[in-house]
Amino acid sequence: MTLVNDIFSLKGRTAVVTGAASGLGREFAYALASAGADVALIDINADGLNETAQRIRGVGRLAFPYTADVSDEAQVAATFQDLLMTVGRLDILINNAGVADLSQRKIHEYSATDWRRMIDINLNSVFYCSREALKLMNSQKSGKIINIASIWGLVGGGFITAAAYTTTKGAVVNLTREMALEYAPHGIQINAICPGFHRTALGDFDDPDLAKLIISHTPASRIACAEELRGTIIYLASSASDFMCGSIIVVDGGFLAQ
Numbered sequence: 001m002t003l004v005n006d007i008f009s010l011k012g013r014t015a016v017v018t019g020a021a022s023g024l025g026r027e028f029a030y031a032l033a034s035a036g037a038d039v040a041l042i043d044i045n046a047d048g049l050n051e052t053a054q055r056i057r058g059v060g061r062l063a064f065p066y067t068a069d070v071s072d073e074a075q076v077a078a079t080f081q082d083l084l085m086t087v088g089r090l091d092i093l094i095n096n097a098g099v100a101d102l103s104q105r106k107i108h109e110y111s112a113t114d115w116r117r118m119i120d121i122n123l124n125s126v127f128y129c130s131r132e133a134l135k136l137m138n139s140q141k142s143g144k145i146i147n148i149a150s151i152w153g154l155v156g157g158g159f160i161t162a163a164a165y166t167t168t169k170g171a172v173v174n175l176t177r178e179m180a181l182e183y184a185p186h187g188i189q190i191n192a193i194c195p196g197f198h199r200t201a202l203g204d205f206d207d208p209d210l211a212k213l214i215i216s217h218t219p220a221s222r223i224a225c226a227e228e229l230r231g232t233i234i235y236l237a238s239s240a241s242d243f244m245c246g247s248i249i250v251v252d253g254g255f256l257a258q
């Protein structure tokens with residue numbers, strides 16, 4: 001008989017986490033390792049990557065840090081080629097790397113260069129990394145891809161002005177559905193998480209005015225910690241979610257329920 005805990009185990013699995021040098025990505029990598037996975041880590045921040053790798057080794061798992069820019073198609077292809085030769089198989093990909101834009105510029109004030117940069121980092125990277133992972137997962141006939149979108153992928157910006165960011169996250173939500181439909185028949189489950197406000201380096205969460213504004217819009221009346229997404233990531237990465245394809249899980253303290 002399978003014990004309930006066993007369905008959440010990631011023993012023997014290999015994962016890749018992008019944006020793993022800080023914030024949510026670091027927590028995702030740590031959670032996967034704590035559940036038994038070895039983890040390849042990708043980020044542009046080499047020092048942060050090494051800190052995450054140390055945490056993973058601290059729980060007895062293997063960590064493989066790769067310094068690379070996920071918005072660069074050639075770097076992604078070279079990184080995956082290298083890491084797949086090293087790790088041999090790939091069970092889990094977390095497309096997490098991303099940037100925000102706190103400038104509050106409206107669309108008529110936005111430069112095309114900044115617009116394209118946001119799309120390259122937050123959206124095109126998901127395509128580049130998923131494509132490399134799916135080449136292997138498709139031949140394995142198994143795998144899990146988890147895209148990190150945002151509450152701002154399901155609604156417009158409201159009290160924030162960040163059209164480029166919300167546009168990329170909305171696209172990640174529908175890319176998740178498209179990928180899920182294409183690969184569900186091949187034993188690969190692809191889902192997304194839409195986090196609400198979690199304290200990381202992404203936003204200026206220590207600004208008292210911003211914190212007050214966020215809290216006033218969040219029924220749970222607080223900003224969450226990055227650790228609070230550990231359970232959701234393990235659920236989506238493990239066999240506990242084997243019948244979930246194209247689902248969008250919201251973890252937002254009630255923000256979107258209003």
Ligand SMILES: NC(=O)c1ccc[n+]([C@@H]2O[C@H](COP(=O)([O-])OP(=O)(O)OC[C@H]3O[C@@H](n4cnc5c(N)ncnc54)[C@H](O)[C@@H]3O)[C@@H](O)[C@H]2O)c1
Pocket residue numbers: 018019020021022023024025042043044045048068069070071096097098099100121148149150151194195196197198199200201202203
């Ligand atoms: N923190 C939140 O409240 C929140 C809410 C919703 C969604 N998200 C999403 O979660 C993801 C992680 O963000 P976070 O909050 O942990 O922020 P963070 O800034 O702490 O982490 C983002 C990581 O991505 C890396 N990164 C950025 N551009 C990269 C690139 N081109 N190539 C490789 N790595 C790159 C950064 O170096 C950093 O380590 C993002 O996609 C973000 O949009 C965060």
